[in-house]
Amino acid sequence: MKISRLHGYASAIALCTALVAVPAFAQDEAAAADEEVSSLDEIVVTASGRDQTKIETSVSVTSIDAQLIQDFQPSSEAEVFKLIPGIQVPGTSGPGGNSNIAVRGLPVATGGAPFVQLQEDGLPVVLFGDIQFGNNDYWTRFDPSVASIEAVRGGSATTFASQAPGAVINYISNYGREEGGYVELKKGIDYSETQLNFRYGGALTDSMNFHVGGSFKRGRGPLNAGYNLSDSIQVKANVTKEFGDGKGYFRLLFKYADTAEPNYTGAPALATISGGKVSNVRPFPGFDGRTDTNYSLYNQSFLIYNRQGTLERVKMDGITTKQKSIGASFHYELSDNITVDNNARYSDLSGGFASPFLGIATTASVLGSTVNGRTVQAIRYASGPNAGQLYTGTYLDNNVNVKTNIRDLGSFVNDLTIAGKFETGFADLTARVGYFYMDQTIAMDWHVNKSLRELSGNNPSQLDLFDSATSTAAANQITQEGISGYNNNWGNCCARDYDLSYTNTAPYAQLVLDNDTFNLDGSVRFEKVKASGYTIAGGPEFNVNSNGILIPTMTANGTREVLDYSRSYTSWTAGALWKATPDLSIFGRASRGGRFNSDRQTVSGKFNPDGSLCTRAQATALACTDGVTPSVDFVNQYEIGLKNRGNLGDGRYTVEFTLLKGDFKRSDFEPTTTGICPGGGCVIDNSFKTQGAEFFATLRLGGFNFIANATYTKAKQKFTSTRNGTQVAGSANFGRALNIPDLSYSLSANYDVMEIATIGVTAVGQSSTFDGALVYPGKTVFNTNLKVMPLENLEVGLNVYNLFNTYDSRGNGNGTFGGGITGTPVIGRTLTGSVRFSF
Template sequence: MRKAYLRTFASAATLGLALAAPAMAQDESAPAEEEAGMLDEIVVTASGRDQTKIESSISVTSVSAQMIQDFQPSSEAEVFKLLPGIQVPGTSGPGGNSNIAVRGLPVATGGAPFVQLQEDGLPVVLFGDIQFGNNDYFTKFDPTVANVEAVRGGSATTFASQAPGAVINYISNYGREEGGYVELKKGIDYNETQLNFRYGGSLTDSMNFHVGGFFKKGRGPLDAGYNTSESLQVKANLTKEFDDGKGYFRLLFKYADTQEPNYTGAPALARISGGKVTSVGPWPGFDGRKDTNYSKYNQSFLIYNRDGNLERVDMDGITTKQKSIGGQFHYEFSDNFTVDNNFRWSDISGGFASPFLGVATRASVLGSTVNGRTVAAIRYASGPNAGQLYTGQYVDNNVNVKTNIRDLGSLVNDLTLAGKFDTGFAELTARVGYFYMDQDIAMDWHVNKSLRELSGNSPSQLDLYDSATLTGVANKITQEGISGYNNNWGSCCARDYDLSYTNTAPYMQLVLDNDDFNLDGSVRFERVKAAGYTIGGGSEFNINSNGVLIPTMTANGAREILDYSRSYTSWTVGGLWKVSPDLSLFGRTSKGGRFNSDRQTVSGKFNADGSLCTRAQATALACTDGVTPSVDFVTQHEIGVKNRGSIGGGRYSVEFTLLKGDFKRSDFEPTTTGICPGGGCVIDNSFKTKGAEFFATLNFGDFNFIANATYTKAKQKFTSTRNGTQVAGSANFGRALGIPDLSYSLTGSYDFADIATLGVTAVGQSGTFDGTLEYPGKTVFNTNLKVRPMENLELGLNVYNLFNTYDARGNGVGVFQTGTPAGITGTPVIGQTFTGSLRFSF
């Protein structure tokens, strides 16, 4: 199987290089059309904003809003499947919480540690892997987005903080062209309705505006029996062009109130032989393509809150509340000097409430000791079978978790001054900038020990009883299926914290550019100041929950004070040879750092005065070295080619990059995972990767084709410790976990005489490895049909997962049933769904 994928990738690369050959013989004065991969577009993300893509010695790709809409991604992160270099399962659902890797830089404990998501050039949250606050919670694709641009490596290292892997920038429509639309989208075979809208244009000769957003409500493709989606987002901007044509001032506004589910997995049947998983399919009664462990019988649950009371909270997935206002200023003082300033203030809060999935046998629960008593019976706690004995073979024994995101607000500003000078043989551009961002992180966690039936049809919570309850209900052990409040992951995770991180970064760049080449180098001097406190859980105590004593933890345990700072330097150097107007070759090397923020807390890495424990102190005081892993560094080397031209009466573009990288990373993992049995591990990782990125476009009149592929050989070695004892690890490099060797997307569309457009997208990847088993790769096909029966009116039909493929994308979390077939868990791609749309443009 792997050889077949390699042959496919090699063929694609060979085609790209073959396409490049004709351009060598072209006349240098031949025009370069924009549709050829949009290589004439100015790069606006993590760059100096004055070079086109074909003349930039960085790996940068844009995808249009229309392409994303036609793809109909099932999650925010699945948008990134359309971008080379970004490796993400994309199965976590519309709420977010995805693991976003880049260029073979794996995700050790969750989130997007090396990838920054931006809106109009600024991060929405500073760190991509905030615990229960990943960056894909807060950035949602909507009708106001004109295109999504991604820079991998290179200048992402020095023009952005905390982004040595990549910057992905959602660029707004600024109303330069008048027009808009209203669109109604409706699930045909599922319950969901969404209203999209946007409009923009001129207010005066020198002022433009744009406003848009969406309203969404419904149960979604995975029907829980109640509305799990209920979201509103509106964004607007107003641009004033200066009369002299030398600049502009822009105001940007955003309001969002979102509620979307986070899919946490499903059981599946599979065959396992020789360490390979094959024939993955749905579990009887729980088909992860259309079922979920969200349930109408578990729409709310009790937690023990930070005020010391039992509180009923909604099982409402990932929720966000956002208000932001920003300003952009650009002015050219002369032909030589320019100033740019980008500012945003954000007020962000929200929450995370989800039933995690875990599988255990009913037999393992019966006879076990829970809360000091022996379990003799399991009964339905809710639903039509409430009170009856539960006789299923398996139970779902993972947590009901509620995290209150009290504050993720921020203030960010990025100022850049640029000067251009003619040296006689080349133009020299010098830039200096200063970045400032203050990021608050205040949360409290509530992770309840929970038990429910293993079912995809509104599973009921399950209550436990001791032997005295076979004839009565006097000695119930649990309440509403909960056997513990806040104590599922031990004292680490009944936590409460209020932290702030202030990131300041002066940076500078020099660019030497002429008709034949450009050379550039840039450096960024980061300083991050951490302050605040964290409080872990204390000793257990019992709470009377409607007559049942439930063991409980609260954040009254060990307190950490944070009062430290780290300074580090990131840099990049690159060069590009302009072989012709349609062909360029580039090379680049970079080293960038990312600050390890809240994932360092509650792990024994801090001294009593708030400073980080050093290696010397770790030996003398039995604390854990916090200085060494507080900044993770990534080194990358890349060479590439960019080419466009004509072929057979059509236009094409090709971008191909070879890359190599290595990095180290350390995190504290509070939960139980395969590399952290029992939870509470410090995970130290070393990684190295090499591979290639490929992006190509082809246009023949009414036919358009876009292909991207990422090939990596990612390797890792890691050690995990709990209470100073190694519990897992390897002294040698082995295959990296969760990273496919090959991932790709292919998109084709054909326009039938401006009356109808038919499009097909294929998204797939090769197999992945979880440390023990190799999971198969699959390809999922999506189609879209747009019909325009009259001017300004468009009818649409999107089919996601056309062939209803069961594609778990390798994100399984272990085997719970041996034999043939075996039982495994994972989060598959949503199954075949039909969505209709009606759009009126004006």
């Protein structure tokens, strides 16, 4: 690792960016901080023992408060994470979710957030971050009930949480310790969307307090879909009973959500491609990804062949969730030395995924081709004002209409911890033991239709194929409503139906030795995950009569897998911190964390008939694939860093800087067609390594506040892709990791003007990325906000997202066509107005 280069990078950031935001407020048991208290004085409550401040603990932890997030106006849940160092995410997938969330240069192999756990009040909402069509960012949404978001990277995330060796990101609720709240109406000025936000909390009695908050949202969104795609409600509430003499509390937490939000799957763009580099990216005529989407007024619903064996019309309603949960949190001091904490939650989760994926082909390549055994002679509009007319566009969209039913993603989770703190005369010794239990159900059925539509961002029509250039008779029609196949686009892997259960138990322990000069800690976690259930893949293709047209169809009546196995593994971490001065600490840490590879193991030939995993020995002798080795992925991480606070003139600053190094291996089954899996259906084995740095700084100077975070990594990977035991693609040496920028950053500043107004600016950017073939440019997007307080308790706001309407194709790597590329750009300039009444 070139430490001098990283040190120079940190110095440049510190000198060139005067950065800040209001330091995040201390949470839970931490006392409310006044303006002179540094954010490094906050108690760490996430993936920790909850008894040390940030400056005194040897973990990398960052808190961002609710106001900063609201001012940023993120376009997706994952874009919130661009405010956190170490978390690398495009943030362009839309408010529904389905983002790829990487951490510290450790890339996402096939989707989701495999090494990042999202929590609400200290417990995971779903056990695994990369559940297929059920990623963790579907289920956790920032709303007014949230006081702050706290993120721990590496370190104790490895041993205080399961399935999270990369990071834990915890949404911490407002618990109503201070009376008050607000009602806020937000309205899109240049787009159709209305949102009502609210929260209120305070005392019920001398020893009880409560809080309730949430939002209602409806509209078409900033990418005009032609119909209401956003239709969501989320409400969260809690009640806390404080015990006498300050010995603890008992808290009940409730959540209800019924959401429907779009998932953006890409747009075409024109670009210059030369020498393996992409430049001059600009909108495609008729489909500007900053303002347009392939969700369409003429494709609001479509037919699937359902698990009951009939055709069913379903909504094209993006990512939908239904959530009902109840939780309980208990904290009690049994004596001056012994405390007990127990957190539990029962969740009833279900939902769906319905989206038109984007793929581009030439119209000429379809004309004359064979589809369903017949030669295509004509392409006609299937709907809209041009229905029945010939389609003559140069390009068309030949990707799928997907509908996934998430029948059940419910869970029960409990985390019990007992801690004892003792004085040794030399240092305080804290011993902590805990036991974690979570049972996660994953029950879904997939419906992946072969589809064809015009390439347009203005309510594209589905396209029907005919085997006659002149006749539109049903006898000459090959497709129905633009669909040429039900459930068969990715072959028999993906007309699947499954009902799986994963039970994760994990005893863990920690020892901490702490005095005025140093802090030493070590912790270990013993994981055991039991998998059970079944998966049924697609069977032979057959024809279904769809309004007189015979459409090739698959259903889940093929190979049946039974799962009945368990894996046990150990995660550990050890750290040391030197308190050089009251305002400067230096730390080092090593960690090895495991994560269980759950439903992405299925339909890949890794299971024996009795439900056990195929071993390497069996893979050699039998027709199966080694499932034991890749069933647990291990991440090794090493870090050294410093935390500093102090005065800068009349202001206060904090600086946190960490050097990083890590590696891991991963194996997944990839059902879709990708660059490393042509034709789909591959087992992809990856090895990754990375090194780099994280930087986070704050400054408060009078009415001026600034925050900066940056992540620098050199991430590398090598992979082997195989189908049915035969290598499809691979590399012998490490090369640049896919879709990970070397540098990503966010800068946020705001200034209070005489307590009458606040003006804020945020810049979010990244350097170039690589998709395995091409290097895509990185850009910076600026957002601004203005808040005016004309009367007491009344605030009028204006947020401008993407102020300069920058075409920033962060979600790139979806392929090229002719003189263009496909990708998912940042939403274009949008204006949102708000009115808030506080009370």
